[in-house]
Every structure is written in structure tokens, then in C-alpha cells.
Amino acid sequence: MSQSYNRGLIEDFARWREFEAGMWAWIFHKFTGWVLIGYLFTHIAVLSTGIPAAGASEAAIAAGNDVYTQTIVSLEGLLLVRLLEVGLLAVAVFHMLNGTRLLLTDLGIGLDAQDKSFYASLILTGAITVASVPTFIAGAF
Amino acid sequence: MSTQIPKQTEESTETEAETQPASKGEERRAEKRRRAAERREQRQEEEAEKAAADESTVELKVFRYDPQVEGKQEPRFDTFHVPFTKGMTVLDALMYARDTYDSSLTFRHSCRQAVCGSDAMFVNGGQKLACKTQISDLEEPVRVEPLPHAEVTKDLVVDMEHFYEQMEAVEPYFQTDEYPDGELEEQRQDRANREKIKMSTRCIWCGACMSSCNIAAGDNEYLGPAAINKAYRFAMDEREGEEMKQKRLEIIEQEHGVWRCQTQFSCTEVCPKDIPLTEHIQELKREAVKNNLKFW
Numbered sequence: 001m002s003q004s005y006n007r008g009l010i011e012d013f014a015r016w017r018e019f020e021a022g023m024w025a026w027i028f029h030k031f032t033g034w035v036l037i038g039y040l041f042t043h044i045a046v047l048s049t050g051i052p053a054a055g056a057s058e059a060a061i062a063a064g065n066d067v068y069t070q071t072i073v074s075l076e077g078l079l080l081v082r083l084l085e086v087g088l089l090a091v092a093v094f095h096m097l098n099g100t101r102l103l104l105t106d107l108g109i110g111l112d113a114q115d116k117s118f119y120a121s122l123i124l125t126g127a128i129t130v131a132s133v134p135t136f137i138a139g140a141f
Numbered sequence: 142m143s144t145q146i147p148k149q150t151e152e153s154t155e156t157e158a159e160t161q162p163a164s165k166g167e168e169r170r171a172e173k174r175r176r177a178a179e180r181r182e183q184r185q186e187e188e189a190e191k192a193a194a195d196e197s198t199v200e201l202k203v204f205r206y207d208p209q210v211e212g213k214q215e216p217r218f219d220t221f222h223v224p225f226t227k228g229m230t231v232l233d234a235l236m237y238a239r240d241t242y243d244s245s246l247t248f249r250h251s252c253r254q255a256v257c258g259s260d261a262m263f264v265n266g267g268q269k270l271a272c273k274t275q276i277s278d279l280e281e282p283v284r285v286e287p288l289p290h291a292e293v294t295k296d297l298v299v300d301m302e303h304f305y306e307q308m309e310a311v312e313p314y315f316q317t318d319e320y321p322d323g324e325l326e327e328q329r330q331d332r333a334n335r336e337k338i339k340m341s342t343r344c345i346w347c348g349a350c351m352s353s354c355n356i357a358a359g360d361n362e363y364l365g366p367a368a369i370n371k372a373y374r375f376a377m378d379e380r381e382g383e384e385m386k387q388k389r390l391e392i393i394e395q396e397h398g399v400w401r402c403q404t405q406f407s408c409t410e411v412c413p414k415d416i417p418l419t420e421h422i423q424e425l426k427r428e429a430v431k432n433n434l435k436f437w
């Protein structure tokens with residue numbers, strides 16, 4: 001049946017140029033969806049290391065000497081972690097906004113403006129991410 | 142083309158003379174042919190040089206490939222300089238290149254007015270109908286390739302068989318078992334219903350949408366946008382009746398039917414007849430859900 005004829009790099013480059021809004025939205029949505037899944041498992045794994053804190057004395061917890069608080073504090077002390085948090089927010093916000101766009105698409109709403117709603121998702125994601133930077137980076141230096 | 146007719150008669154005399162040993166006259170004719178070919182080549186070269194130097198020409202880079210000709214089995218791009226005229230389409234430019242420089246340049250075309258659907262190509266990185274694409278709207282050099290995700294037969298010609306199979310899989314013809322009462326009464330469609338299916342009837346089977354679809358590229362069994370649009374055209378036609386609509390929906394909602402669509406909108410972007418393909422696919426998805434979830 002129809003097997004694609006390999007035109008090598010020429011075809012690959014051409015196809016990138018061909019991509020329009022809806023296609024980029026799809027790629028970004030895949031990407032962000034899987035990044036969120038990846039984060040979810042990392043999140044669970046890291047927090048699990050803090051489980052012994054459940055058995056710590058009340059005094060240790062009040063003083064912030066338990067494993068849980070120590071883990072969080074040391075992680076938040078790293079600039080890299082702060083930057084990754086900004087990235088995570090960007091990824092999550094885009095996935096939510098574009099996800100809403102896709103749900104509307106499924107309901108047949110706003111199909112004529114599908115490219116504009118994608119650009120709007122991008123711009124809004126950018127704005128929210130920039131606005132979040134002070135909160136995430138505060139005290140990291 | 143008129144220039145080819147004398148050549149054909151020459152060839153037929155040749156076959157008649159084949160049984161006899163090479164005569165003097167034949168040798169002379171062969172020599173004449175060889176010289177004519179030389180002259181033609183020289184003229185083509187001169188034309189090409191002149192055009193390349195000219196300001197008001199368009200540069201075309203055209204994909205060339207022919208598995209049957211030695212030296213063309215390795216795909217390559219040929220450059221043609223075509224004199225620009227106002228209103229020139231990509232198809233016009235290709236025809237000029239073929240008629241003036243290289244008569245072996247192969248592509249499909251017929252109506253030249255976006256009706257027959259034979260000349261969908263990949264122009265500057267997008268699926269376009271060559272006869273509906275103005276050169277003046279394009280960046281130069283204009284790169285012309287055969288449709289992606291289809292087997293190339295020769296130059297710009299791809300094998301459309303798979304596309305046609307998918308189109309036929311949805312039974313693209315009117316079927317009904319609901320007839321009007323009177324024997325000679327017409328089977329009328331009301332205006333609103335005609336309006337609903339209007340855009341979907343415009344498909345010219347060019348295959349541009351299928352070629353642009355990422356999902357179709359990865360799943361050979363996916364019906365593809367054009368076939369689903371065809372199914373929409375009949376499923377939404379009220380004259381077909383309820384029973385027929387059930388049958389239509391069964392085809393539409395099969396595993397490789399509407400649910401493969403990921404709303405990338407590529408098909409809608411490229412369709413030369415401006416059919417809102419994604420909209421139709423989405424509507425059929427909702428029809429399929431409504432059909433299966435019977436809460437009301």
C-alpha cells in the first residue's frame with residue numbers, strides 16, 4: 001500500500017516549514033502532557049523520601065529538623081530547582097489553556113479561530129510565566 | 142505537442158524497415174534525427190541561458206526522479222528559469238518548463254481551473270493545487286515536489302491508489318431505502334439540508350488533505366480527511382434515511398475512522414476547496430457519541 005517515498009532531509013525540512021498553528025499546538029500539547037506525567041512521578045518519588053518525618057518528634061518538626069522539611073529546604077535552595085519550577089509552571093499553564101482549547105474544539109466551538117486561540121494560549125502562558133518569576137526566584141540568590 | 146508528431150511517423154517507418162539490413166536511406170534518416178536532437182538540445186540550452194540571465198523570470202526547483210531511467214534513479218532537483226507573465230500559476234510555469242526545456246518533466250494536470258483535482262503538489266513546503274497557486278504569492282526559488290507520504294511514480298506524479306481506496310471505503314455514492322410516496326415524485330432535499338452539506342460536496346479528490354495529515358502518514362488504515370468528509374456528505378443528507386445513516390455511522394466510527402483525528406487542522410489549512418474538514422470530522426465524532434450514548 002502507500003508507503004512513503006523517502007526524500008531524506010529535503011522532505012523533513014519541508015515538513016517543518018509546512019507546519020501551521022494547529023500542528024504546533026498538537027506537538028506542544030503532547031510534549032507538555034508528557035512532561036507533566038514525568039513531573040508527577042518525580043514529585044511522588046522525591047516526596048516519598050520524606051515519609052520518615054511522620055515518625056519524628058514534635059520538637060524536631062517545630063524546629064524544622066525533620067527529613068521532610070530538610071529535603072524541601074535544600075531543594076528550594078538550589079537555583080536550578082527554582083528555574084525548573086518556572087518551567088513547570090509554563091508547561092502546566094500551556095497544557096491547561098490549550099487543553100481547554102482542545103475541549104472546545106471537541107464541542108465544535110471556535111473552530112474558525114483555532115489558530116488565534118492557540119496564539120492566545122501561548123501569549124497568556126508567556127505572561128503568566130513572566131509574572132511568576134519574582135515569586136519563584138525570590139531568595140534563591 | 143505538434144513537434145512530436147513527425148517523430149512518431151519516423152519511428153513507424155523505422156519499425157517497418159526493421160527486417161531489412163540497414164539501408165543507406167535509413168542511415169541518413171538516423172543521422173538527420175541525431176542532428177535534430179542536437180539542435181533541439183542546443184536550442185533548449187540557449188533558451189535556458191537566456192532565461193537565467195533575464196530579470197523577469199521565476200526560478201523553479203523541481204523534484205526529479207524516475208526509477209526506470211538510469212541516471213534519474215537518484216532523486217534530485219532541477220532548476221528551471223521561466224519567463225514570468227502576469228497571472229502565472231505554478232502549473233503554467235511547470236508547463237512552460239516542460240514544453241521549452243525538458244519534455245520528460247512529468248506531472249498530472251487536466252482542467253487547469255481547480256476542478257479536476259489532478260495537480261496537487263508540494264509547493265514551497267505546503268500542499269497546493271498547482272493551477273490555483275499564483276507564482277506572485279510565492280517566495281523564490283519556488284520548490285516543487287510530489288505530495289509527501291505517497292509513493293513517487295515519476296517526477297511529480299505519486300501513486301494515488303491508496304487514497305482512492307480510502308475514498309471508496311466509505312461508499313461515496315447516494316443510497317436510500319426511503320422513497321417518496323408517488324411513483325413519479327422527485328426526491329427533494331430541503332434548502333437547509335442542502336446548505337448543511339454544501340461545502341462537503343465540493344471535494345475534487347486531489348489528496349492534498351491526506352498528504353498533509355500526520356495521522357494518515359502514521360496509520361495507513363486511517364480513512365483520512367477526504368473520505369470522512371465524503372461520509373459526512375452522505376450521513377448528513379436527510380434523503381438517505383435513518384437506517385442508512387446508522388450504516389454510515391458504523392463506517393465512520395470504526396477503529397480507524399473519526400477517532401484517529403487529533404484536530405491538528407492541517408487538512409483544513411491545505412484544502413484548495415476550503416472545505417472545513419476538521420469541523421466535519423468533529424461533528425461526526427459528536428454524532429457517533431450521541432448515537433452510542435442513549436440517555437435520552
Ligand code: HEM
Pocket residue numbers: 029030032033034036037040095096097098099100102103403
Ligand atoms: C486543567 C488541566 C488539564 C487540562 C484542561 C488537560 C487537557 C487535556 C486534553 C484535552 C488532552 C487531550 C489532547 C487531545 O485531544 O489530543 C490532554 C492530553 C494529555 N494530558 Fe492533559 N490536561 C490537564 C492536565 C494534565 C495534567 C496535570 C497532566 C499530567 C499529570 C496531563 C497529562 C496529559 C497527557 C500525558 C496527555 C496525552 C498527551 C498525548 O496526546 O500523548 N494533563 N490533556
Ligand code: SF4
Pocket residue numbers: 343344345346347348349350351366367370411412413414415416418
Ligand atoms: S477534501 Fe479538499 S484537500 Fe481533500 S481531497 Fe477533497 S478537495 Fe482535496
Ligand code: FES
Pocket residue numbers: 249250251252253254255256257258259260270271272273
Ligand atoms: S489541473 Fe485540474 S485541478 Fe489543477
